[in-house]
Amino acid sequence: MAEDVVFDAKPILRALNELEPGLRTQMLRDMKDITKPMVSEIRSVIPKTSPMSGMSETKVARGSGGLNSDKTGRLNWEAGKYKNRVIAPDNVIPRLTSGRSRKVSVTSLFGVWLRSPGVAMVATAGKGSGKPRANVSREYSYKGGKRRHTLNGQGAALIRRVKTTGLYNFFYIAAGKKIPDTQQRVKLVWETYSAKVNRKL
Numbered sequence: 001m002a003e004d005v006v007f008d009a010k011p012i013l014r015a016l017n018e019l020e021p022g023l024r025t026q027m028l029r030d031m032k033d034i035t036k037p038m039v040s041e042i043r044s045v046i047p048k049t050s051p052m053s054g055m056s057e058t059k060v061a062r063g064s065g066g067l068n069s070d071k072t073g074r075l076n077w078e079a080g081k082y083k084n085r086v087i088a089p090d091n092v093i094p095r096l097t098s099g100r101s102r103k104v105s106v107t108s109l110f111g112v113w114l115r116s117p118g119v120a121m122v123a124t125a126g127k128g129s130g131k132p133r134a135n136v137s138r139e140y141s142y143k144g145g146k147r148r149h150t151l152n153g154q155g156a157a158l159i160r161r162v163k164t165t166g167l168y169n170f171f172y173i174a175a176g177k178k179i180p181d182t183q184q185r186v187k188l189v190w191e192t193y194s195a196k197v198n199r200k201l
Helices: 010-019 023-044 117-125 154-165 170-200
Strands: 080-082 085-087 092-096 110-114 140-142 145-147
Touching: 010 023, 010 170, 023 092, 023 110, 023 170, 080 117, 110 117, 110 170, 117 154, 117 170
Parallel strands: none
Antiparallel strands: 080 085, 092 110, 140 145
16 A cells, blocks of 8 residues: 655645644644654663764774764764764654655655764664775765775774674664554644645635
């Protein structure tokens, strides 16, 4: 059965508050309440301290696929940064996205977001093969020119570590059992509120 696709949610979201002030906020609150058990489950499996060498709050030497990091590092596990704000490793939030992605044809209207860059990177790194394809990177723009950099195998080592420690996709696995019911209930909330707009139109 094909999923329902909303091509432009913005008019409906605007119409909700025009129909009744605060209606959009109430819809979002209802959706967030539904996702609370899933969010709690995901948070419960995120280690509070780095399970990988070199991603902790103090600077450590590289080794066994670890990364050099320090208190200001964006990928620091305990104090990583997103938009210059320190993000805790278990910072998981439900979020409504009304804009469309430029990278994919279909954008999720509502989802659960793992905000820590380091945690998100580790959780998804295992998708790779762990085998370097080249010794240097592809050419990319840098300060008005073009450059390449040497690939030292650090990323490949990280992928191997993620796979052997069972960290790949751990947040999705934790939420897995709750996904079907949560999706259906969130979809029902959207249909309920958008129907109010359709009746008004």
